[in-house]
Amino acid sequence: MRTPLAVFWFRRDLRLDDNAGLSHALASGQPVLPVFIFDPSILTGLSENDARVTFIYDTLQALRARLEKKYASSIALYYGNPLEVFEQILRSHPVVTVYANHDYEPFARKRDEAVHQWLQARSVDFYTYKDHVLFEKKEIVKDSGSPYIVYTPYMRKWRKIQNQVTLMNYSTLAKLENTVKHPYLPNLSLADIGFVRSTLTIPAYRLDTELLQHYARDRDFPALAATSLLGPHLRFGTISIRQIFQQALNHSNDSFSNELIWREFFSQILWHFPHTQNSSFKPRYDRIQWRNNEAEFERWCKGTTGYPLVDAGMRQLNATGAMHNRVRMITASFLCKHLLIDWRWGEAYFAKKLLDYEMASNVGNWQWVAGCGVDAAPYFRIFNPETQLKKFDKNSNYIQTWINDWRTPGYPAPMVEHTYARERCLKAYRQAIG
Structure with missing residues (x-):
């Protein structure tokens, strides 16, 4: 009888360390098969040399190389509709549980609900976790339970609650031995998903002491190199939001952390009011x-x-x-x-x-x-x-x-x-x- 497996589904969390869903998968007691799905419904309409696709692809290849070198494992790459891909995975592997991290956009919520129901019908559990933000959904709301629609009181409540909790760090690296040992997991080229390499590159982020110390003074002047360049790395999860907040808090930098709180504010607005994707609030x-x-x-x-x-x-x-x-x-x-x-x-x-x-x-x-x-x-x-x-x-x-x-x-x-x-x-x- 084949050993039951867990799947960890990478999405907008492209890192091995301090990854909530990956940590839970690795702690499940089942060997973990890491996967990433290039979804044509997301890719359709992008230019064939979209730099974001190149960035995702290169990041995945770097993660694959790390897993292959140190753990004799890898990440299985697929192209297709997630339901069709999971049907393919379940035909090849004895999967009992799928793990992922929350995604809050309207399309992603519908996709995840469809995947959940499809897996449930096949006796496969589907668990997702908070990873993209510190506080989500209904965690920062008014005393009445209704969502904040003004930033300043949201920010004050956010800071009050944050001061009462310890930032959780998921020590994922220590558990990566639990990934599936496999001589071959499917790979893809950019051409396989209909893309060519972009000439644009996403720069490394900057989060040093000098930037944080002078952020409030310099951030509004576009000629200065005074911003962190964190945006794409937050978007694709190549760095943990918990680590970023911890650095800002270590420097007592309210100006910088306020910008991160704006991001969480808008995230919960889209969650509570998904119609704002296309209509005015x-x-x-x-x-x-x-x-x-x-x-x-x-x-x-x-x-x-x-x-x-x-x-x-x-x-x-x-x-x-x-x-x-x-x-x-x-x-x-x-x-x-x-x-x-x-x-x-x-x-x-x-x-x-x-x-x-x-x-x-x-x-x-x-x-x-x-x-x-x-x-x-x-x-x-x-x-x-x-x-x-x-x-x-x-x-x-x-x-x-x-x-x-x-x-x-x-x-x-x-x-x-x-x-x-x-x-x-x-x-x-x-x-x-x-």
């Missing part, structure tokens, strides 16, 4: 008569609006898949309020381009800028790109890095005058919301 804002001029949207996408800070941000995004956080806010505000283009258009473009794209944070921040989300900026807050440039890039170092035709005859004049655009925006918003 404040329904009356869906009555706004957006202009949605396609030619103007194209100029915004290409970074030819004639506003240097907006253009520099969009050109940085197009060239690198990254954009400084403050500049994201300014470019988003320009699209929604100067051009009166639906925030969903911008959210979709960022989703296509950003290497650190996370639905909860992207949707939350776009709705914040548009004024239609939870704890949003009031609709009459309209950033002046010229004022922002003087304040945060007064020597034009960031501008000159990304705009090679700036101050040349070929650089476009501003596509819309700020005061005119502001008044047009205010009128449209007032007509919509009364």
